Amino acid sequence: MASTLRTQLLSLACLVATVALVNGSCIGTIKGFMKEGKHLIGGWRPLQMNDASTVEKLEALAQISATLYNEMSNDLRVYEAKPLEEGAPLVQEAYTQLVNGINYCLxxxxxxxxxxxxxxxxxxxxxxxxxxxxxFSWDPKANDLESTPDVSVPIDCTPISGSSAKSAKSENSIGQNMVN
Structure with a gap:
């Protein structure tokens, strides 16, 4: 009986985490849960970006996300996933979740x-x-249409002026409110 209740509560926690991620910034939601002391809720774990193959995968996923943003956005501009300056990382933060494959939040x-x-x-x-x-088998170098990554919307974007990335408010989000 206690085991069944525990399983149901865990399933509910995973559902809440998934619904929260679908409705906004995945990084913001994950950090919010962690701030409340609910570490690793829904199985999300920080990803260490310290080897070339991980960085290559994350950069490929960022490019795929940028392509979808361009297709769905009503923004007048065409974007490319690029670092802000030479030598800066393209992907600043990433989390993973194992779910019959890998969910990335980047x-x-x-x-x-x-x-x-x-x-x-x-x-x-x-x-x-x-x-x-x-x-699990996805490789950014392979051109396999059957294992093409699936980007969830919204892709939540915040305009950056200079180096104020952390203080800017979220204004562009495809799949929800879109702003020029």
Whole structure:
């Protein structure tokens, strides 16, 4: 009886964590749970970005997220996942969750490259949070359409002016409220 109740409570906690992630910034939600003392709720764990293959995977997932952002956003600009400056990391933070594959929650930066139409638009940089699911066997070097990563929306993006990435308010989010 106690075991069944414990299992039900754990399932409910995972459901709450998943619903919270679907409705906003995955990094913000995970950090919020950790701040409340609910470490690793829903199985999310910080990912150490200290080897080349992990960084390569995360950068590929950031590029895939940026592509989806461009397809779904009503922003006038076309973005590419890029570090803010030379030598800075593209992905600043990442978490993983094992769920019959791997869920990644990553924070990365994007820069605008051009305008979607032939008009004139100013350059813009953003910091984005994206949740992406991959199969265990996914390899960024392989061109396997059956194991293509699945990006969840919203992709939550915050405009960056100078080095104020942490103090900016969230303004661009595809899949929910979209702002030019």
């Amino acid at each position: 924070r990365f930066t994007m820069k605008s490259l051009a305008c979607k139409n032939s008009g004139n638009c100013e350059t813009k940089s953003m910091q984005c949070d994206s949740q992406v699911y991959t199969q």
